[in-house]
Amino acid sequence: MARIFLRNIFLILLALASFLPLPVEAAFNADVVTFLPANDGGRFITVYESSTLQQLRFNLGLYFDYAFEPIEFADQTGQRRRGIIDDLVIANLGGAIGVTDWLQLGFNVPMAVWETFYNPNLTATAVRKQSLFGKLADPRIDFKLRLLDIERYRVGLAIVPFLYFPVGREEYFLGNGMWSGGGMLVFDADIQNVVSLGLNSYYRVYKRFRYDTNNVSAIINDTIGLSGAMNVRMTRSWSLIGEAWIESVAESLDELKNGTLVHLQNPAEFLIGTRFQPQKHARGLGFTIAAGRAMTAGIGSPDFRIVTGINYRKPAVAKLPEPVEVEAVVEEKIVITQKIHFEFNSSSVRPASYPILDDVATLLAANPQIQHIKVEGHTDNVGGDAYNQRLSDKRAKSVAEYLVTKGIASDRLYPVGYGESKPIADNTSSRGRARNRRTEFTVVDAF
Known part of the structure; x- marks a missing residue:
């Protein structure tokens, strides 16, 4: 039965992939869609936890995030000259399903609901603003393989291979215009059933290219990323969540050794938010709101970001035998x-x-x-x-x-x-x- 289930999952993915409007000769570009919520509805927002969904248990969520000025032209002193994207609202539909109790399949489909765009190829400081609506960004699929069960050991470990599809309009910075895959290592820990800590580290593979010929530092190549999160359970229903993440081109590590960092692809950001999860009625639902801002001037790091989301994570079902009568004997x-x-x-x-x-x-x-x-x-x-x-x-x-x-x-x-x-x-x-x-x-x- 498990083999039939896996075969059906593969056929569904194959069918979905056949409908993707993949570009024939896509140009390469930078991608400003840097907010990607974890698709399994765990304890954090973008940071993955090590736990996997039970077989056939699922999560489905919809997040909206507004990023203000995620990419702009600046002079050599870092001062803004003019915008490239001033407003970006992304709707991110994501979900996951348990294939086995230790393996799950997930997906994310981001769409730019609204984008204010200024053509970067025009040199004038006063460029006509374009308002774009309903543009797809690059979808992603991933698998999570649990290696260490946090429920039993208080620490957890998992690996997450992933793949991005070149669907987004790269001329609007909504995709890189290439197939891009990689892998993530997930570690988390639980402290007294009150505080949860998460740490993700990933490596993503790109074709090396320059997306701005006027700047020798405008290079995209293989990237490495690091993110961390903390969830503090205030009550059974309310929790506070803090996250931070940074990404960098892998070859920029050599620059750091020399005390310089000239690559532009170094976005870093933090978020602080809260989540409400009803415990009686509507159990399984989660409502999240968060806000944050950039910590560096990398591509995709906005002046500020506002996030809101809702998800439904099917509660786990305990497989119990039928109750039996309990007989008591005094003094036993x-x-x-x-x-x-x-x-x-x-x-x-x-x-x-x-x-x-x-x-x-x-x-x-x-x-x-x-x-x-x-x-x-x-x-x-x-x-x-x-x-x-x-x-x-x-x-x-x-x-x-x-x-x-x-x-x-x-x-x-x-x-x-x-x-x-x-x-x-x-x-x-x-x-x-x-x-x-x-x-x-x-x-x-x-x-």
């Missing part, structure tokens, strides 16, 4: 053999696990002679001891809080986490670790 344990699922990086019980806990609540309500129950949370040995201890504490409390909402008196419940200290199976195997990740209810007092 009530063991939950089915895995209770929690939200990613959280102690919140997923709704898919409610039926299991409902059975436990029914059992306790029917046995009032069980006066006190200890709710025990246990983990495997993956991750740090201190982290596992805290996580098991929080998840045991969440289970107890849920039972209280079902009518069980809180003074009957004693939540406690044991972390990885009480394994019941061998942690060297995945099956053993799965058995150790469990919830137990111990009868403390009964009559």
